[in-house]
Amino acid sequence: MKTAEIKLVVTLDDQNVPENITWESTDGESSEALAAKALFLALWDPHYKNSMRIDLWTKDMPIDEMKRFFYETLQTLGDTFLRASGDDEMAKAVIGDLRDYCDHFAEKMEVTQTK
Incomplete structure (x- = not known):
């Protein structure tokens, strides 16, 4: 081990x-x-x-970096939940809602998104 x-x-x-x-x-x-x-x-x-x-x-810690940190944390929490749930269909749907919220958060907080 x-x-x-x-x-x-x-x-x-x-x-x-x-x-x-x-x-x-x-x-x-x-x-x-x-x-x-x-x-x-x-x-x-x-x-x-x-x-x-x-x-x-x-x-x-600058506020613009804190906003970006929150945004990226929310995004990666969705990724983690998907892996943990085994790509469950309900989880995928909920993660879609979380992604939509992350887009909204990024817009409101003026966080530059990189794709």
Whole structure:
């Protein structure tokens, strides 16, 4: 059996606001920690049947990058759900609705979409 470890390091200022976020993985291509400006971490708690989340961003994260981060996260959540559901027909239909919302979000937030 193989195991992998993901390490997140958050440097806080004196007000506990994130200044720097770095991450590294034992399965990663890089042997050094990589910088990040924001993270959304969601874990499923099987005992309580709910999600546990950590949402962090550095104080110098520009709002235009945060909008793009939200947009891309919503898009990839749809991709993940499709893979997890085994391409279930109902999931495909719902993901279509999510894609429509992502287009709407991108337009309202003036996020440049790349196709």
